[in-house]
Amino acid sequence: PSTCFNIFHLVFLCFSLFSHGSCPVLECWFMKEKVGGGLSGGPNQDKSLLYVHKHADSHRAESHDAPLEVNPDRLYFVTDPAATLCHRSLNPRRGSSNKPMCEINPLHPQPSTLELAVPLTEPALSPIYLHADWLSTALQSFDKTMSISAITRAPTGTKEHDVILTLTTKTVLVQSRLGAPVLLDCSFWANPSSPLTGTGFAVEWRYQFRGDGRLVLAYDGKSDRLSHTGEEGATLDFEALHGRGNASLILQEAKVHHSGIYICSVYLPYLQAQVAMELQVVEPPSLSIHPSPLPLTAQGQTINIQCEASGFAPLSLDLHWEFKGADGKTKVLGSGSLSSHRQLWDGTYTQSSRLELDTADLGRAGEVACVGVHPGGTRRVSVEINLIGNSPSIEDSMAMVGVALVLYGLIKLVSWSFSGSGNNKTSDEKQLKRLNLT
Incomplete structure (x- = not known):
């Protein structure tokens, strides 16, 4: 009993110290309070x-x-x-x-x-x-x-x-x-x-x-x-x-x-x-790209793309462009030409960015993305870009050689077929002529 009392007393003491502390x-x-006012003094x-x-x-x-x-x-x-x-x-x-x-x-x-x-x-x-x-x-x-x-x-x-x-x-x-x-x-x-x-x-x-x-x-x-x-x-x-x-x-x-x-x-x-x-x-922006989808473009030409950010608040927004190539690597293209902010009826804002995209150095087909970094979160929207006139890859070249061989074989087969049918026709005409003379 004395041991139990001592334990209880210790627990109570610890609880009391904890509650006081x-x-x-x-x-x-x-x-x-300053006397006399003024800005002097520390x-x-x-x-x-x-x-x-x-x-x-x-x-x-x-x-x-x-x-x-x-x-x-x-x-x-x-x-x-x-x-x-x-x-x-x-x-x-x-x-x-x-x-x-x-x-x-x-x-x-x-x-x-x-x-x-x-x-x-x-x-x-x-x-x-x-x-x-x-x-x-x-x-x-x-x-x-x-x-x-x-x-x-x-x-x-x-x-x-x-x-x-x-x-x-x-x-x-x-x-x-x-x-x-x-x-x-x-x-x-x-x-x-x-x-x-x-x-x-x-x-x-x-x-x-x-x-x-x-x-x-x-x-x-x-x-x-x-x-x-x-x-x-x-x-x-x-x-x-x-x-x-x-x-x-x-x-x-x-x-x-x-x-x-x-x-x-x-x-x-x-x-x-x-x-x-x-x-x-805080409301993050809604992003849209125009035109979408992008038209088929020859390599080396310039594409005009516009990104519209709308419905965001507060005012601070970082709009920029990125390109992701077929090899998976991402290239930052900058912010483009930014418009001024415009306030909508509900107090939110809109802003747009126009990008003149030079396709000369983009390589094969990839993805163009508009990215908006905002206090409410980061938003992005992307469109695919397909270029014609690109230098073919090794795989494409091998495929083209294969297609050429197949086409060559088909042409030879058709040629042989027509040659055979032409010889048969000449033989038939000679046989008919002999019968008429007789």
Whole structure:
């Protein structure tokens, strides 16, 4: 029994160590507020460490000594009951050069001026709770697949922070084919012990591309209504939103103009957190060659061939030509004469290439191919080319000799047949003449 107890105690101890060690120590840059503005001076930032635990009492059980390069004032002890900051993608293997990105900014809670979030701020809400030290932390996993925005609060003058709001996306970069449904992940967790979580929330999705932006969707969770839908086919799963904090944006059908940066923002009274993600709508080209099939051409002549690439997005496309001879060897013929891009009604593009093919050095018959290299994949289309007037190969020469011999034999046979029939006719005429004389 004592042996079993010792084994159980050892297993429990290992489990406890593992559970405590599952939350990482995050290395972050604390961005100090500049005084007076201006562009002078170097980076205004300090190294800092976040010691993350699921339970507040875990911080008291350990003593943390600041590394020499970290100011002790930049040590923060964060309690995260939802364990969002304990995700394995924020905790790389020991010795790994890939580390999560982390940036901390001071935060000053204030009422939102956004019409959607104004009703969340109730006049009766006590501002005493807001008089504390607030931080906004932005993180990205070491594999660049997840982004997190966290808002934490500590009593003034302390380093013991509680997570009040986290916002997470696991779709930092999304690629979609044209016409396919798209899910842009965004989920949030609000600390139920905070008085700011009892008056509702609001969700906003915005789109940005090359400096231009638009509001995609806005939802008032307090009154349960969509206050704005600026994109056809964009919606939320409202049951999942209220049940699990799933604020993911659903695009029913991906279109070219959907490519860009999407920002998911969640509002609580006096607080806002946001995460950004990129959507790339990628459609490879459809290729066609004209004329097809190619006309029979004499060796040494020039053939004009055109390749049409259509229905592709984004704009980047590498069109070039190749020739594959009868011996199996491939020769790159270049890109030919390229046309400018033309945009179609659905936002996709077309481009063509014209090739003047000199057949003098192509040898025997082969295959001409148009190749399109695109972010959505490589496409190719080919046509056979048959040339007349080529120098015969040894096999062809032997075959021609064989055919000549056969033809010569047939001619001799016919000649002998006609010679024999002619002699018989002369003999018959002489015999008839003798009979007439008699």
